[in-house]
Amino acid sequence: MARVTVEDCVLKIPNRFELVMVSAQRARNISAGAPMTVEKxxxxxxxxxxxxxxxxxxDLDDLKEGLIKGLQRHVEMTDPDDEEFDLLAFPQGQPGGDGEEGEANDAIALKSNMYQDIEIAEPAGDKA
Structure with a gap:
C-alpha cells in the first residue's frame, strides 16, 4: 500500500481509525462485485x-451508512413493562373474577400458594 495513498486519504477522512473502517467497507464492496470508479x-x-x-x-456517506448497517447485529427489543407482564401472566376469563380486581385476587392467591409447606407421607415399608 503506497504511503502517498494513505496520506491523501487522511486529508479526506482525518480520523485514521474511521479511514480504516470506511476503506475496508469499500474493499468488501468491491470484492462483492461493486463497480470500481478508478482503474485497477x-x-x-x-x-x-x-x-x-x-x-x-x-460517496463517503453511503460507505459509512453501509458500514453501520453491516455492523448492526440485532434490533434492541424493549423489555415488557410490569403491567404488560402481569396481563400476560394472568389472562382474562379465568376463574377468580372479572376485571382488574379479579386479576389482583388471582395474583395474591398464586403468591400465597407458591411456597406452601406440605407433608410427604412415608412409604409403607420404611417403618422402624
Whole structure:
C-alpha cells in the first residue's frame, strides 16, 4: 500500500481509525462485485478503495451508512413493562373474577400458594 495513498486519504477522512473502517467497507464492496470508479492498475482491492477515497470518486456517506448497517447485529427489543407482564401472566376469563380486581385476587392467591409447606407421607415399608 503506497504511503502517498494513505496520506491523501487522511486529508479526506482525518480520523485514521474511521479511514480504516470506511476503506475496508469499500474493499468488501468491491470484492462483492461493486463497480470500481478508478482503474485497477494491477492493485489489490484495499489499495483501489484507498485510491477511490483519495480521489473522491465514491460517496463517503453511503460507505459509512453501509458500514453501520453491516455492523448492526440485532434490533434492541424493549423489555415488557410490569403491567404488560402481569396481563400476560394472568389472562382474562379465568376463574377468580372479572376485571382488574379479579386479576389482583388471582395474583395474591398464586403468591400465597407458591411456597406452601406440605407433608410427604412415608412409604409403607420404611417403618422402624
Amino acid at each position: 492498475d494491477n492493485d489489490k482491492n484495499p489499495v483501489v478503495a484507498l485510491r477511490e477515497i483519495a480521489e473522491e470518486t465514491v
